[in-house]
Amino acid sequence: MASRTTQILEAAARLVARRGVRGLRVEELATEAGVSTGLIYYHFKDRTGILRHTLEFINDRAERYTTSHMADAAPLAPRAELEEVLLLELQDAPEVRENSAAWGELRASAVFDEVLREDLARATLVWAQEVAALLGRVTPMAPAPALAAAGERLTALLEGLSMRWLSGGLELGHARDLLLGAIDAELARLQGK
Amino acid sequence: MASRTTQILEAAARLVARRGVRGLRVEELATEAGVSTGLIYYHFKDRTGILRHTLEFINDRAERYTTSHMADAAPLAPRAELEEVLLLELQDAPEVRENSAAWGELRASAVFDEVLREDLARATLVWAQEVAALLGRVTPMAPAPALAAAGERLTALLEGLSMRWLSGGLELGHARDLLLGAIDAELARLQGK
DNA sequence: GCATACTAACTGAAACTTCAGTCAATGTGA
């Protein structure tokens, strides 16, 4: 059984995905988590603290479901693995959608909230580096800075596509095709150079 | 001279860019617009109404802003023009920053607000098509669907980079380099095919 | 009996909304 803290964070992630960071009310969070408002403040310093931990939680959860695939029986070819890791974020599974929505909200909120920035920037960096590492396994001869740049571009693109998908401007399948095209373009560039 | 309603909406757009949708205070809006709080409610039903009209206003302005640029008949080489149009959104000028921030807020809000979606999707489409047209002038032999896809990718990437820039996770110069790299990759792909 | 976990009820400030009333401009009838 999940700890109280986890239970609250799960509810927060759910709520952020449903109502947005802007729409997250502490009292509503308490109801969603099935606890009192006081308990929220017992476990978290303040609303911003809730948000910061929610971001961390979402990030950990995303990492878990991306890396858990890596433990699968069949070891994939580097490129297939790269594609799978990136496409994982573009699926209509409730948890994935929730993660993407919450991530987008936190990104948008960080524009106006200093406190969220550092954690977000670090998480983004780690993510981009992971993608860069995967790219490196596909094109081992490519120089590190080029890999890093490609990793940043692919993750930034994925965020952009994800927002369009969630805001209803882009079909999921089309978003996936666009992302695959970008992977193709980046790899061609890395190999050609 | 702008009408009172427009004057209020301009102030609201400014404030949304500065403080975010959640940070928009009616009293602060009144001050920014140089009117009384009462007048806000004389012209708009309630806070939600202000927001709805403001986002619509931003959306219209963004659409006008991009398309008016094409009328310049700038004597630039196709590729230079393409780069200029895209890099326009990544500048530290107050007006650009305001537009980008407001657009990001609009995009994020649309995830939770049905009403905003349709207009947003249309503006996005127009923008992506404009970029596709510019790409087509650089690589006239490229098939239309490939151009359209590249236009969608570049604009989505730009949105993603813009958000990272505004949320403090990316230096402006680096964002510009990344975008130029993506243009390079897309053009290489269009020509190579 | 002490620490940890937890709740219900409450507080205060911030912010949304309303409203009674002012003001300038524009009819309108004699």
Added chain:
DNA sequence: TCACATTGACTGAAGTTTCAGTTAGTATGC
């Protein structure tokens, strides 16, 4: 031309609501 009536734009303060955060007190396990 002048007095009076009407209207739309507008103000600022009072009224009301919302919400993050607090507190006092209770249960539970060690």
